[in-house]
Amino acid sequence: MYKKFLKAFIAFLFISLSTIGFGQNTSCYNEAPVKLLDSTVESFLTKLGTYKKPSLSQIIALVNQNIVPHTNFNVTARLVLGQKWRSINATQKKEFVVALKKMVLNTYSSAFVSYDGEEIDIKCPISYNTKKNRVEINSKVTHPQKRSFYLKYRLFKKGDKWFVYDIIIDNVSIVNSYRQTVKRLIEQNKDFNQVLKVMEKKAKINS
Secondary structure (H helix, E strand, C coil), X not given: CHHHHXXXXXXXXXXXXXXXXXXXCCCCCCCHXXXXXXXXXHHHHHHHCCCCCCCHHHHHHHHHHHCHHHECHXXXXXXXXXXXXXXXXXXXXXXXXXXXXHHHHHHHHHHHHHCCCCEEEEXXXXXXXXXXXXXXXEEEEXXXXXXXXXXXXXXXXXXXXXXXXXXXXXXXXXXXXXXXXXXXXHHHCCCHHHHHHHHHHHHHHHC
């Protein structure tokens, strides 16, 4: 389930938005979080299109240039680690964020070739929390020959900017999926420094 989820998550995190559409209710078209997703994808695909057959290193570079600035791995890492976050030191926190980021981004980059013309339909209105600093954007991904599924983006606002921190595919959250993976690593390796080493190794394997 985890690998299946990751493949879908990676394939549609941003590039599916290249064919973004809106239902009859288009009230969210000019909402800042939606505009962010749209502009991010446009920039990424424009640069990706300059390569006839991009190498993995070139894709990773484009991901870091165009996607990473609009995500917040510090928030994602804290959510993945849960209460354990409070018991590790500052150095371990920094190393955990870096290791998690490598695992996720290396997998993104190696799986971009999975895109096959899927379309995404954003469902308006989008759902803000009471403070208007967090939002969920619901959508449906379709393909003529494949099963449709629902995709939900979670973003939070810091200052005047929005950042992606989680995505849910058919009610399965990327944060929750990685949380289960890290939980198993902690159970298998009582020393958290060993957990970090295993994560680094996994990141290299994925790349």
